[in-house]
Amino acid sequence: MILNNVLITGGSSGIGLELAKLFLQNGYQCCLVALDDDRLKAVKEDLINLYPQSRILAYGIDLSADDSADAVYAFTQDQKFYPDVVINNAGFGTYGLTWETDRDTEYKMINLHVKTLYGLTRHYLQDMVKDDHGIIVNISSISAFQPSPYLNTYASTKSFVYHFTRGLQAELHEKRSNVKAITICPTPVRTNFGEGTSMDRSGLFQSWLAVDVDMVANSIYDAIIRGKTFRVPGRFYHLLSYVARLLPEWIQVRIAISTMRPKH
Numbered sequence: 001m002i003l004n005n006v007l008i009t010g011g012s013s014g015i016g017l018e019l020a021k022l023f024l025q026n027g028y029q030c031c032l033v034a035l036d037d038d039r040l041k042a043v044k045e046d047l048i049n050l051y052p053q054s055r056i057l058a059y060g061i062d063l064s065a066d067d068s069a070d071a072v073y074a075f076t077q078d079q080k081f082y083p084d085v086v087i088n089n090a091g092f093g094t095y096g097l098t099w100e101t102d103r104d105t106e107y108k109m110i111n112l113h114v115k116t117l118y119g120l121t122r123h124y125l126q127d128m129v130k131d132d133h134g135i136i137v138n139i140s141s142i143s144a145f146q147p148s149p150y151l152n153t154y155a156s157t158k159s160f161v162y163h164f165t166r167g168l169q170a171e172l173h174e175k176r177s178n179v180k181a182i183t184i185c186p187t188p189v190r191t192n193f194g195e196g197t198s199m200d201r202s203g204l205f206q207s208w209l210a211v212d213v214d215m216v217a218n219s220i221y222d223a224i225i226r227g228k229t230f231r232v233p234g235r236f237y238h239l240l241s242y243v244a245r246l247l248p249e250w251i252q253v254r255i256a257i258s259t260m261r262p263k264h
């Protein structure tokens with residue numbers, strides 16, 4: 001499959017930015033979407049300097065807002081930018097006991113991870129199915145596989161992402177479509193994610209599960225190019241996740257709670 005244009009939400013930092021660099025290195029045109037417009041513009045300037053031959057678009061918008069998926073789709077249509085890879089990557093996390101987390105922040109997270117991801121997937125999928133060409137990549141998490149205390153709402157949104165994308169891929173396969181839906185479930189990644197939030201208290205980003213962002217971006221890029229439909233970045237973690245999912249749920253929850261419990 002020949003791919004040319006990639007849309008990356010959350011393309012201004014972490015996994016999204018590393019992915020943008022990989023795609024640009026390989027001659028793609030990129031449209032990056034993120035919340036902080038100033039940071040996004042600065043990132044765009046840096047990328048233009050690094051890859052002057054590439055077309056790079058940037059669109060600052062709060063993707064937790066209602067109708068933001070419609071606005072992103074309208075922007076790309078206006079710009080005549082027709083992505084054949086759409087990466088729903090923008091996200092953030094909340095941490096703590098469900099009744100103690102900030103409810104408004106969690107509403108925003110649910111909108112971002114569920115409603116907007118669904119909206120963007122629907123918009124671009126429509127075109128992709130019509131053309132029988134394209135790839136949707138949705139970033140979930142290993143926290144999606146089982147109930148994840150202390151990350152409860154975050155992990156539940158990522159469970160939606162996991163099941164929605166796996167179900168979509170099964171439908172595409174059933175209809176012998178050339179369109180693919182890829183589910184990515186990273187372990188903790190050392191990025192800005194969780195920085196300055198109470199998630200630091202879990203010690204998760206210092207644990208043996210934590211991995212580097214360039215490995216994760218390379219693994220996602222590789223999955224896209226090889227047409228894989230599911231990946232936990234890092235071969236060891238990919239295999240481990242299969243084994244872990246064979247355990248009874250009560251053991252999985254025990255492991256999750258001991259991993260996520262505040263360490264300080």
Ligand SMILES: NC(=O)c1ccc[n+]([C@@H]2O[C@H](COP(=O)([O-])OP(=O)(O)OC[C@H]3O[C@@H](n4cnc5c(N)ncnc54)[C@H](OP(=O)(O)O)[C@@H]3O)[C@@H](O)[C@H]2O)c1
Binds near residue numbers: 012185189
């Ligand atoms: N890091 C991990 O441990 C980890 C593990 C598993 C899964 N993931 C998932 O991987 C994805 C990327 O995470 P990351 O580690 O790369 O995090 P990151 O470095 O914090 O980057 C997050 C990106 O999402 C954007 N974003 C956040 N809220 C937004 C909003 N309301 N509207 C528009 N853009 C928004 C940010 O833009 P601004 O900077 O402008 O806000 C930024 O570009 C997330 O979906 C996350 O859940 C991460």
